[in-house]
Amino acid sequence: MSKSKKLVKEITSRDEDFAQWYTDIVKKAELADYSSVKGCMIIRPYAYAMWESIQSYLDKKFKETGHQNVYMPMFIPESLLQKEKDHVEGFAPEVAWVTHSGDEELTEKLCVRPTSETLFCEHYAKIVQSYKDLPKLYNQWCSVVRCEKTTRPFLRTTEFLWQEGHTIHETKEEAENETKRMLNTYADLCENVLAIPVLKGRKTEKEKFAGGEATYTIEALMHDGKALQAGTSHFLGQNFAKSFGMQYSDKEGKLQYVYQTSWGVTTRLIGAIIMVHGDDNGLVVPPRIAPIQVIIVPVAQHKDGVLEKANELKDRIAKIARVKLDDSDKMPGWKFSEYEMKGVPIRLEVGPRDIENNQVVLARRDTGDKITVSMDDLETKIPELLDDIHNNMFEKAKKNVEEKTHTAVNMDEFKDIVENKTGFVKAMWCGDRECEDKIREETGATSRCMPFEQEEVSDTCVCCGKKAKKLVYWGRAY
Amino acid sequence: MSKSKKLVKEITSRDEDFAQWYTDIVKKAELADYSSVKGCMIIRPYAYAMWESIQSYLDKKFKETGHQNVYMPMFIPESLLQKEKDHVEGFAPEVAWVTHSGDEELTEKLCVRPTSETLFCEHYAKIVQSYKDLPKLYNQWCSVVRCEKTTRPFLRTTEFLWQEGHTIHETKEEAENETKRMLNTYADLCENVLAIPVLKGRKTEKEKFAGGEATYTIEALMHDGKALQAGTSHFLGQNFAKSFGMQYSDKEGKLQYVYQTSWGVTTRLIGAIIMVHGDDNGLVVPPRIAPIQVIIVPVAQHKDGVLEKANELKDRIAKIARVKLDDSDKMPGWKFSEYEMKGVPIRLEVGPRDIENNQVVLARRDTGDKITVSMDDLETKIPELLDDIHNNMFEKAKKNVEEKTHTAVNMDEFKDIVENKTGFVKAMWCGDRECEDKIREETGATSRCMPFEQEEVSDTCVCCGKKAKKLVYWGRAY
Incomplete structure (x- = not known):
């Protein structure tokens, strides 16, 4: 295992220099890379697969609760952004401005969306006439741009991926319920999928969304004791409705302004995963989001029957978990550290002796514990173990919050x-x-x-x- | 049915004015809307759901063939875009330039990606060293921007949604095979999912991708006899590899340039669906992509037991198809024309007489034919009918191509x-x-x-x- 140790040592210790440790993991676990675009990052396949898991979980929840996906333009004309006074003041200093198309100067400059309230408002004002058209529960998956002076992968980048929900309702109560429902959806995602405990509450006036009435937030605590805002849900009241003329005629035929919400989570959740769960051996990925839940590492794979058995196990496990077999010609020790770095929840080791005894070794990433399991029991043991790892990771993270x-x-x-x-x-x-x-x-x-x-x-x-x-x-x- | 007739008449006849007919459908079927951003469109929920079906079909195919999703920045610095001479000449005239962030002028202007070859090249050059790192099979789902003077929803807009695959390989043969494999994937999507027959071939030098060696294309024919390029797959040779220094050391340790491909389809496929299948009653959505495959319209729904039965049928059908029950208080005739306009493949009518006879009426959108079916047979009849509608739509479209x-x-x-x-x-x-x-x-x-x-x-x-x-x-x- 000396080679394995060497690889592991290539990252900075978490308690020595947390910021450098974070950067090392982002690089070594192949999560993100810098590009020549200042402040923007490349999301690499392994991190993007985690984002896809988050998307797929949330998108299902959104649809189950009647939300529909749409796509709005990525540009906002200057005059449209300016319609709500507080909103433009909050966002204008950090927007990217498009001024030319080819060689031609535009007659009105366009900003790249920092958030899309203004576009949704303009659209809603056009398509909603009657109370029968309400509520409208729209969401979009896209990227937004907010120019940042100092950036860090996932945590603060000029462009980031997110979803933004935008809904309008007849009554204040309905809109407030929606705001809280979505906050709870985010909290469930964090706790039940990402194994990250969160604190729910309301932002102060100073910290609330520019143009809104109330912002609700889920706050997580990282291993180093710094907080991270993990998701927000805004009750916008009738502020935008009045600026954009979003009115409907009620059952009595009277014109009323709608009540509005917006809510979002971003790729910074991947930063939270790193900083809540990671350790000195690298990333620790929560099982329910893990692109690879089980990595099979054959031992003495050149020996008769080992690769055949490994492949057979892979096919069986593929029915119950996301599994990968690494049959490359690297040494097992190298593979061990590589998948430790990538934070794969379970490593399955299988060699000639194991085959003889109809067993495999399962090593869990969160505790390092190894157990020997009969090959016949994999279909029950692996899902159990994945749940157990999730629960243990959540409890550990919760303890960190309590202690801090x-x-x-x-x-x-x-x-x-x-x-x-x-x-x-x-x-x-x-x-x-x-x-x-x-x-x-x-x-x-x-x-x-x-x-x-x-x-x-x-x-x-x-x-x-x-x-x-x-x-x-x-x-x-x- | 007089009201139904009236609604239907609100769109222009297809053979009278095809362009106006197209615009009418986009509006009446609630597919897209204009925004105050010149040349950009809002993709509304019904059309976005079709795009999601296309995404989910393709994404599965991509992953089955070893492709991984990533996300690259939406901006490209001017100097990076200029690295491949033909490429910049092809795209520079139509790119949107970001020149300012907040009040500050940027030191180097950034274009909003018109396509991302340059970004992928820069990244690949960094992460690939050895033949062991090849092939790299990446894809991304995103939007791109190409400024257009005259625009039409879905067909030609300044911003559009697409996927762009970018792969690099050791050998020319491997890259050429990849180019053709992806073209076939697109052709399968069109023919087997969208019921649109396509012609496969190669573009001339004049029409090929700026910076590539060969462009392969699938071409479809619209009802009015005009062609539409439905997807392209480019063999880029080593052109970009040489401009960006994408090299790897081969088995003998010699430095070699990679061979490269890129390929994409866009939201214009929704335009093709409209123009291949639509008729004077509105949209006709191919069943395999339809957001609603079966619309249940209760007849005399105020009568005892009708809505209960309709709900019961909905729950049963939900297990085999995407189904919606419209129990709003509109007249059945209104509902008929609304879902005709939206092109829902099957309308299921159920009223008191039907319930008495343990039967329902199934009306197909493509032919207008109605059949009476025993309620006991829905689980077999509906999938059969959906397949039959698909086949009929494909054959009809094929006949149009042959005749034209x-x-x-x-x-x-x-x-x-x-x-x-x-x-x-x-x-x-x-x-x-x-x-x-x-x-x-x-x-x-x-x-x-x-x-x-x-x-x-x-x-x-x-x-x-x-x-x-x-x-x-x-x-x-x-």
Whole structure:
């Protein structure tokens, strides 16, 4: 195994330099590559396959709840972007502008969509007349562009992939329910598929979506104690409806404005997978999203019958899991480290002795444990093991959140947590923007969310000492 | 049925004004809408669902043949686009240029990808070292932008959706096989899924891909006798390999350039579906791609037991086909014309009398025929009928191609066909660009392809009378 050890050592230790460790994994597990386009990345097959799993899970959920996919243009004319005042202020500084087509200057410049509310609003205003046309529950899968000064693969790139849902409704209540329903869909994705525990809550006014009324969020905690916003769902009220004239005639024939929502998750979820589950041997992919769930590594594959048996096992396992057989001429030790780096949940080893004993060895990536299993039991053992790995990964991640969540009742405690303990800071807040700004300035922490499950950990604001209004989770974040 | 007739009359007759008929269908069947972005369209849910069916069919075929999906940036720096001389000449006049990010001017302008050869080349040059790394079989689903002066929904828009496959190989033979394999995959999609017969062949030098060595194409014929290029597959040789330094060391350790292919189909296939199959009552959707294969319209639905039975049938049919029950309070006649307009292959009518007799009426969209079927037989009758509709649609379309394919041995005959008979002109060609240009100038017809199945319909060029080299299919085209 000396070769295996050598390969493994090629990545930086996670606790030594988390940022470098992250970059190493992105490169060594072949997840992304840089291109000559500043701030943009190439999503390589292994990471793209994870995104496809996320897409397929969400798309099914969306459709089951009556949503339909559409495709809007990638460009937004300047005048259309400007229709909702807060919205344009929020996005204009970071949009990419198309000014020429071939050699000709455009009469009106177009931005590459940073998000598509304005296009959906324009379309909805045209196609909706009556309450009978409502609700409209549309979604689109696409990429958007927000120019970023400093970028990191998956976490912050100028272009990224996402889905954006845009819905309109007759009543406020219906729209609010939709906003929360989709937040729950995202939370289920994170917890039940990606094995990432999340905290649900509402963003402060400062952190909410530009042009919306309320933003709900799921927040995850990375291994290094920094937070990551994993998905957001916005209740837009009637703001855009009024700017874009999205009206319908109700049952009494009166004109009413619609209530609106929008919601999205992005390829940054792949960044979260890396930072929540990865270790010093590389990536650890949650089984339900894993492009390869079982990797078969034959031992002494030149010997009679080994490859035949490995192929036979592959065909059997293919019926219950995503499986790959690596019959290349590399040494087993090399293969072991390669698939450890790629975070494949289960490695199945099979050699001449195993065949003799009608057994295989199953090694799990999350714990490193190995078990010997009868070949007859694979159809039951493998699904069980995949579930077990999922549960163990989720519990481990949850423990990390619990250990890295601390309560502060004054700024000294707050700073101590941010500087020394890392993680979420639970602290009360008076509701004033000034305190929020001051906390950020002094600690680098931002308000992550006001959790739905409120507690009163103190009765005064952690910053100014005035009467507290809300419990807020704070933290440094990606 | 008077209301039904009225609705139907709202579209222009196909033989009166084909272009207006097309526009009417796009609007009335809710396939696409214009946006305020010049030249771009909104793909509405019904059309997008067809695109999703195409995607899901092709994606499966791609993966079965070892292809992997990736995602490349949507931008290409000017200097990268310029690396292959013919390629930039072909595309530069129609690209959209991003020059600013927020208020800042970029140091190098970026074009929005018109196609992604250059990005794939740059990436491949980086990740491929040895013959062991080959072949690389990548594909991406995305949108591309080519600025167009005159646009029509699905057929020619500034932005369109497509997939683009990009592969590299050790040998010329392997790359050529890949090019043809993907052309066949496209032909199978058209014929077996979309019920559109296609002609396979090679493009002339004039019509081939900018920067490639050979372009293969599938050509379809629309109801009005105009041709439509339905998919292309390019053999790129080593042209890009040399410009981008895509080299690998072979088994002897010598550096070699790779052989390359690229291939794609686009959302214009939806335009082809409309123009091949549609009629004066609206769209006719090929069953295998239909978002709704069976629409259930209850008759006298207010009567006891009708809706219950309709729901029961829906649940049964859902197991074998994509089914929808329209239980809205519109009159059955309105529903009939609505789903005729949308081209749903089978309408199932069920009313009190039918329930009494344990039967339903199945009306097929392609022929208008109605049959009465026992409720017990739906699980066998519906799949049979869907297949039958597919076959009938294909045969009808094939007959149209046969009737509109004519042979010309001189320019008078050529002009007569183009002007009066419409359709494909089969004619011999000497191989000179001059004749190709002259034919276009005088008739408006372009060379569609040199079919793989060559015949000698004459021994002289239809244009100049010199010795003929190739049989070419010509035609006016979308």
